Amino acid sequence: xxxxxxxxxxxxxxxxxxxxxxxxxxxxxxxxxxxxxxxxxxxxxxxxxxxxxxxxxxxxxxxxxxxxxxxxxxxxxxxxxxxxxxxxxxxxxxxxxxxxxxxxxxxxxxxxxxxxxxxxxxxxxxxxxxxxxxxxxxxxxxxxxxxxxxxxxxxxxxxxxxxxxxxxxxxxxxxxxxxxxxxxxxxxxxxxxxxxxxxxxxxxxxxxxxxxxxxxxxxxxxxxxxxxxxxxxxxxxxxxxxxxxxxxxxxxxxxxxxxxxxxxxxxxxxxxxxxxxxxxxxxxxxxxxxxx
Amino acid sequence: xxxxxxxxxxxxxxxxxxxxxxxxxxxxxxxxxxxxxxxxxxxxxxxxxxxxxxxxxxxxxxxxxxxxxxxxxxxxxxxxxxxxxxxxxxxxxxxxxxxxxxxxxxxxxxxxxxxxxxxxxxxxxxxxxxxxxxxxxxxxxxxxxxxxxxxxxxxxxxxxxxxxxxxxxxxxxxxxxxxxxxxxxxxxxxxxxxxxxxxxxxxxxxxxxxxxxxxxxxxxxxxxxxxxxxxxxxxxxxxxxxxxxxxxxxxxxxxxxxxxxxxxxxxxxxxxxxxxxxxxxxxxxxxxxxxxxxxxxxxxxxxxxxxxxxxxxxxxxxxxxxxxxxxxxxxxxxxxxxxxxxxxxxxxxxxxxxxxxxxxxxxxxxxxxxxxxxxxxxx
Amino acid sequence: xxxxxxxxxxxxxxxxxxxxxxxxxxxxxxxxxxxxxxxxxxxxxxxxxxxxxxxxxxxxxxxxxxxxxxxxxxxxxxxxxxxxxxxxxxxxxxxxxxxxxxxxxxxxxxxxxxxxxxxxxxxxxxxxxxxxxxxxxxxxxxxxxxxxxxxxxxxxxxxxxxxxxxxxxxxxxxxxxxxxxxxxxxxxxxxxxxxxxxxxxxxxxxxxxxxxxxxxxxxxxxxxxxxxxxxxxxxxxxxxxxxxxxxxxxxxxxxxxxxxxxxxxxxxxxxxxxxxxxxxxxxxxxxxxxxxxxxxxxxxxxxxxxxxxxxxxxxxxxxxx
Numbered sequence: 001x002x003x004x005x006x007x008x009x010x011x012x013x014x015x016x017x018x019x020x021x022x023x024x025x026x027x028x029x030x031x032x033x034x035x036x037x038x039x040x041x042x043x044x045x046x047x048x049x050x051x052x053x054x055x056x057x058x059x060x061x062x063x064x065x066x067x068x069x070x071x072x073x074x075x076x077x078x079x080x081x082x083x084x085x086x087x088x089x090x091x092x093x094x095x096x097x098x099x100x101x102x103x104x105x106x107x108x109x110x111x112x113x114x115x116x117x118x119x120x121x122x123x124x125x126x127x128x129x130x131x132x133x134x135x136x137x138x139x140x141x142x143x144x145x146x147x148x149x150x151x152x153x154x155x156x157x158x159x160x161x162x163x164x165x166x167x168x169x170x171x172x173x174x175x176x177x178x179x180x181x182x183x184x185x186x187x188x189x190x191x192x193x194x195x196x197x198x199x200x201x202x203x204x205x206x207x208x209x210x211x212x213x214x215x216x217x218x219x220x221x222x223x224x225x226x227x228x229x230x231x232x233x234x235x236x237x238x239x240x241x242x243x244x245x246x247x248x249x250x251x252x253x254x255x256x257x258x259x260x261x262x263x264x265x266x267x268x269x270x271x272x273x274x275x276x277x278x279x280x281x282x283x284x285x286x287x288x289x290x291x292x
Numbered sequence: 293x294x295x296x297x298x299x300x301x302x303x304x305x306x307x308x309x310x311x312x313x314x315x316x317x318x319x320x321x322x323x324x325x326x327x328x329x330x331x332x333x334x335x336x337x338x339x340x341x342x343x344x345x346x347x348x349x350x351x352x353x354x355x356x357x358x359x360x361x362x363x364x365x366x367x368x369x370x371x372x373x374x375x376x377x378x379x380x381x382x383x384x385x386x387x388x389x390x391x392x393x394x395x396x397x398x399x400x401x402x403x404x405x406x407x408x409x410x411x412x413x414x415x416x417x418x419x420x421x422x423x424x425x426x427x428x429x430x431x432x433x434x435x436x437x438x439x440x441x442x443x444x445x446x447x448x449x450x451x452x453x454x455x456x457x458x459x460x461x462x463x464x465x466x467x468x469x470x471x472x473x474x475x476x477x478x479x480x481x482x483x484x485x486x487x488x489x490x491x492x493x494x495x496x497x498x499x500x501x502x503x504x505x506x507x508x509x510x511x512x513x514x515x516x517x518x519x520x521x522x523x524x525x526x527x528x529x530x531x532x533x534x535x536x537x538x539x540x541x542x543x544x545x546x547x548x549x550x551x552x553x554x555x556x557x558x559x560x561x562x563x564x565x566x567x568x569x570x571x572x573x574x575x576x577x578x579x580x581x582x583x584x585x586x587x588x589x590x591x592x593x594x595x596x597x598x599x600x601x602x603x604x605x606x607x608x609x610x611x612x613x614x615x616x617x618x619x620x621x622x623x624x625x626x627x628x629x630x631x632x633x634x635x636x637x638x639x640x641x642x643x644x645x646x647x648x649x650x651x652x653x654x655x656x657x658x659x660x661x662x663x664x665x666x667x668x669x670x671x
Numbered sequence: 672x673x674x675x676x677x678x679x680x681x682x683x684x685x686x687x688x689x690x691x692x693x694x695x696x697x698x699x700x701x702x703x704x705x706x707x708x709x710x711x712x713x714x715x716x717x718x719x720x721x722x723x724x725x726x727x728x729x730x731x732x733x734x735x736x737x738x739x740x741x742x743x744x745x746x747x748x749x750x751x752x753x754x755x756x757x758x759x760x761x762x763x764x765x766x767x768x769x770x771x772x773x774x775x776x777x778x779x780x781x782x783x784x785x786x787x788x789x790x791x792x793x794x795x796x797x798x799x800x801x802x803x804x805x806x807x808x809x810x811x812x813x814x815x816x817x818x819x820x821x822x823x824x825x826x827x828x829x830x831x832x833x834x835x836x837x838x839x840x841x842x843x844x845x846x847x848x849x850x851x852x853x854x855x856x857x858x859x860x861x862x863x864x865x866x867x868x869x870x871x872x873x874x875x876x877x878x879x880x881x882x883x884x885x886x887x888x889x890x891x892x893x894x895x896x897x898x899x900x901x902x903x904x905x906x907x908x909x910x911x912x913x914x915x916x917x918x919x920x921x922x923x924x925x926x927x928x929x930x931x932x933x934x935x936x937x938x939x940x941x942x943x944x945x946x947x948x949x950x951x952x953x954x955x956x957x958x959x960x961x962x963x964x965x966x967x968x969x970x971x972x973x974x975x976x977x978x979x980x981x982x983x984x985x986x987x988x989x990x991x992x
Contacts, residue, residue, distance in 0.1 A: 004506050004509075008502065015500055030784070036784050089967070089968065092971055094928075095730070096730065096924065096928065098967075099730070099732075100921065100967040103917055104921075104966075105964060107963070112957065114333070115953065118341065119338040120338055121550045123526075123552070123554060123555070125555055129557075131534045133536070138534050138535050138536055140530075140534045213523065213526060214522075214523060214553030216522075216523060216553075217335075218335050218523070222498070225795065229788075236784065254502070257503030257507075261803075262492060262493065262501075262504050262507075263495050263799075264799070264803065265495075265500075265503065271792075273788070274777075277777065278780065278781075281781050375909055375910050376813075376903065376905070376906070376907055376910045377910060384701050384705045388701055400812075405903060405905045408905075423812065467810060468802065468810065468811030469810065469813070469907070470811075472805055472810055495799065495803070
């Protein structure tokens, strides 16, 4: 029983880091544009397909080169989306239009994927496979890679936001667009870079889940929604909270399978999210800020 | 202002009415058209893609051999988007196009949804839905061209108990109609046998099955059946290996759908209970595989392609035997079907409108080769 | 000039009524009849959504959940107890009142993105419960044999006959919606969207109004769901997914936010356009999505804004002359 619980926690932490990355990826867009990217799960799928379908299986490059090439492609894709879609949507009179716009974008991406790559599920053979055993506990390599890479992404993003000029500009834009414009910051360009970075994080998520799932059109639907739950629990728009929220959801929903039927696992995350919204909409952020 | 809205209202009506001429009149003199309903978009696009391939290949062969009743055979594909509303729209559209018969859909819930429409328009329909619920409909116009879950699931349980000698059987089933139907059948099969069943559900879209697998390990099951869909079986394969569950496992026909996406070492030695193994040494299958590879760049056919290829051939044969495209005549011909050599088995009409009563068990090796194990006929 | 306009209006109304009444005769095709019936049902649901999202500006992305509860309420009541569908419709209205309150209260504390995500989670929980609680709901196998409505012993057993009932209901609900929108309530709804603080300062009880908007929306949504389950005669849980909720938002936006005519137009467009686009075969859903994106960016106020734009364009031309 004890080892079963540890096992569930380990798998929960790995999924938790995925949720955390998902919630970071849309939080930075939300912070800088005030828009929620409802096509973010499709970005993840697209990243996985470009990596596996185009670079590794199509052209046949080494997976590491493939990851880099995919990141560059998706960065450019992010720039195009920012200029073509997010910038006009950002200035719309109602949020509703922006939500519709990103939903439409998501549908276009998933249909385009189906038409370009076909409906057959894909995988990259031998990409981060294998397990380590400690007693009766099994840790897959993919789990370790997910945890390592996630921490790396978090650290790099933090350094970028705190130390570089572009990162500082990004934080200014988050806080006050008018003031940022007056200070000579190019808001549109800052937003463009933010969306491109978000697309890159999506790519990383997409590549990280390749060893976990088969690559198919609906692979990221569930993690997309769970990412929202993670963001809410951590406090919307608050990056450290997003990470803690992701980990919490990953662990709690896995542990819940000990008590209730595993089929209700997804319900658990959503219900926690609704409860948090009703009791304290600011989530963990409220707790942390209060201590200060 | 009001005037503007009135204009808008009129515009909408005009739009509705103008939709009418889009209807394609299918009943041309020199061709016989049948409809195919499959999921082209939506959550199960793969089945639709393969269905189209299978049907198109059969169609090509039939027309090269002179068509049906001396006329060209044509097909109208309709997307059901993997949901019920899409399915109803598709079937009504085909009926209004006056097709002679319908093949598909392969989602059981859609088959049940459209049962009444099919019956009231007397449309011969060759469905691929495998839920046992379909035979309960008692619909005179629905013919099932794939083995019912009663048959495959029962065969899987039979294989586990008799050939593997399992005394404590695990079952991981999808909570939709497909999985729960199979669960019922397996429970029924085990009712009079000394075998304990540990069942755990899984949702479509679940991304982590470690909870279910750990449960199975904690219960020390000796063999396991997985009955669910494509995406989850891929996850199951990986996690079963990572967690180190080493027992014989039989899965539903979903495993072959994603086998290209699974590492071979994960599924080494796994069994699959499905309609047919494409490597069974039987002439119809060998011919079909060869033709399919020639048509589609050396790709190996799978279940849906084979099933709906066979269904198209069966339909053409039934129309030929009926001697007309009258729906009652086609139904009568379908009911007289005896030992028609389909790909996934010999079609024989049965009282419950099933055309098949046997299925195969096959096994994967580490290189993902499909090895034919046995062919089980269920009474 | 004014007299002329009045006569024209009466003429247009009569024409519209005649066209709608003889529509089944014009088309006499089960496929189009089904699509038109679906359009009417969808129009009801979208008119409901319009109260919350269109008028009051509260983001509701869980319409699918409301619709599902209405549909299952009808289906389970009629099939398990053998009661008349009219009672099912009544049950749907009661359910709508309850759900409206239930969803309305969270909206007092939260708004915007939070509300959007809460409603998504609500719809997802409903769907998962309907799928997994299979002893009661029939799970994914669904509920079969939902009876048809009958009026004084006359059963509406075909889609044509059902069309007239749907037409009457849609007309009643549309007129109600129009009345509400152009009444004091409608302006209060709008004031919450535009500036809640100012509205409150003017003595508007925001809490009460928000709950009212949600309740209206949920009642319309549940009625729509109940009518859908009678139209199909069978429902299964895989119909009520996230895509469905989003489709209703798309209908509202493509038609025109805040306008009843726009809602009906949008319902028709989203129900029928993909079916028409099916001539494009493999590409139809992609093309439909692209049309949606173009609308979102260039025509955010939907189809109803088009005649106005054209008129304004002509007027400005006239002036120049």
